Amino acid sequence: MDMHLSRIRVVLVNTSHPGNIGAVARAMKNMGLSRLVLVAPNDYPSAEATARASGADDVLATARVVETLEEAIADCALVVGASARTRTIPWPVLEPRACAARMVETAVRQEVALVMGRERIGLTNTELERCQYHVHIPANPGYSSLNLAAATQVLVYELRMASLQRAGKTEPDWHSDHPPVTAAELDGLYEHLEQTLIELDFLDPDNPRQLMRRLRRLYNRVGLDQMELNILRGILTAAQKAASKYRKRR
Amino acid sequence: MDMHLSRIRVVLVNTSHPGNIGAVARAMKNMGLSRLVLVAPNDYPSAEATARASGADDVLATARVVETLEEAIADCALVVGASARTRTIPWPVLEPRACAARMVETAVRQEVALVMGRERIGLTNTELERCQYHVHIPANPGYSSLNLAAATQVLVYELRMASLQRAGKTEPDWHSDHPPVTAAELDGLYEHLEQTLIELDFLDPDNPRQLMRRLRRLYNRVGLDQMELNILRGILTAAQKAASKYRKRR
Incomplete structure (x- = not known):
């Protein structure tokens, strides 16, 4: 029990x-x-x-x-x-x-x-x-x-x-079709996100202000599933690719 | 009291x-x-x-x-x-x-x-x-x-x-420090997101699969506020800039 x-x-x-x-x-x-x-x-x-x-x-x-x-x-x-x-x-x-x-x-x-x-x-x-x-x-x-x-x-x-x-209740809450992410996986996402935003010149590491805090708050509360995590990391990787190729050529 | x-x-x-x-x-x-x-x-x-x-x-x-x-x-x-x-x-x-x-x-x-x-x-x-x-x-x-x-x-x-x-004083639910976004603003975000993902070569318009549907489900359920919306659109614009400059030069 x-x-x-x-x-x-x-x-x-x-x-x-x-x-x-x-x-x-x-x-x-x-x-x-x-x-x-x-x-x-x-x-x-x-x-x-x-x-x-x-x-x-x-x-x-x-x-x-x-x-x-x-x-x-x-x-x-x-x-x-x-x-x-x-x-x-x-x-x-x-x-x-x-x-x-x-x-x-x-x-x-x-x-x-x-x-x-x-x-x-x-x-x-x-x-x-x-x-x-x-x-x-x-x-x-x-x-x-x-x-x-x-x-x-x-x-x-x-x-x-x-x-x-x-114990007296039957209806479950909303469940995704994929398992939720763990805290360690979320940390990995935030590192990837921060790095990408720096490479995109969107985040100034010398003056980060509240940006990462606000983004953590957003993705913390949504309850990401594994598939969503994969999509977000895929988008970040695509953005990094664009940023690095652009940088190499300038 | x-x-x-x-x-x-x-x-x-x-x-x-x-x-x-x-x-x-x-x-x-x-x-x-x-x-x-x-x-x-x-x-x-x-x-x-x-x-x-x-x-x-x-x-x-x-x-x-x-x-x-x-x-x-x-x-x-x-x-x-x-x-x-x-x-x-x-x-x-x-x-x-x-x-x-x-x-x-x-x-x-x-x-x-x-x-x-x-x-x-x-x-x-x-x-x-x-x-x-x-x-x-x-x-x-x-x-x-x-x-x-x-x-x-x-x-x-x-x-x-x-x-x-x-006394009717229990906390209803969480409230942000910024007002929530409207449905129209969310739609604007999804259009911007879709366009950016195409420019990043992450989304193939001829074979979009479930990608936008999954992203809508994610940002729909989180309850974005105005500040978060501005941050996300800022990131998308930065990614578009990187993608377009890269494209122009190739």
Whole structure:
């Protein structure tokens, strides 16, 4: 049972306090999630983490520890980052309930990640740009900073509720005729896109402004499938060919 | 604002660990609740409670300490008790979401209490019988014991969501910082895209296959904004320039 929850991992980035890692493990197990990934934790393994995990030490025991966020999410078709603040560029932001429904829907077939940032400063802009969606808990505007474990508790609770709700539901969402791309494949697309825009003299590497950020936001949220990725990369290669031949001759 | 949340109190019965009282105060304030009642707390006031409350020490400062549950709920029209277990006497049990809607509805005019039990054993049968409803978080049956603060966090989160929903203040969907494009503008983009792909020798007008259909499906579903449209058309123009200069010279 709960096969879809088993495809949802919780990724904690640079957690400072091991007690929070333990509390997150407990919250996860309470809600039926089991896959924890720790990106460069500050102090781990730790007796305090184990103590706070209470009976959820199995979640800690099987937690993966990696060096970078990229490693943690490379095989994921959907990556959601928790965000407390409003950013300069609005990103697709969902409330926990709508977000959980989307995550559970995707997890029926694909890998999904919920990414939680550091205790004080959350996720960096660069990390947030790796996410298709940001999830924001609509807290009291006068006092909106939830503790890391408390925020995770709310989000995994909504994942469990979405999963329970889905169990009584038959109609799936729209599915493409091709499998969705992974985060690593999206990264490859952005590198290719950036390189091509430079070669086309459209992007000035010395003054990139918000261009790549806006393009990431666009292609992150559309949910590309493999065929679409192939088409876009084919177009980029054709544009590069035109640009390089033109350059050679001038 | 949030007048109905101001009529909902959280009642903690016989709490053992002062840290939990602080964490509950923080969870309450995060979600816009402010009225805390402590029934015969084990160790309070306490520096640990204040530390865990973080910026929510005002909730602690105005907390009422009473001797009995009766005192805590005497003036309430609706009393809901948190229950982890199935009891011998069947009682009306609600899930957090439905329960929160009912509590917020009542709080428009009447006083409402959410009663949370002791860390290990919860509420006694006698205490549960003082409640009109029991609220049960549908946790993992294999590991269902939430920490007191975590359970309270989930329940006050649902109270906030119910309150926002009632006020019509839940976020609809994501909105960009720029207005969305019109259907006519999208058509213009597709014409420009098709023309460019022909000039790049990527699209063969005599054998177009599914290419434009797939690209339309992609950009139709993403919900472009004006700025994104301008960027895409700018890229197409740059690619056309490269293609035409190359062609002129060959």
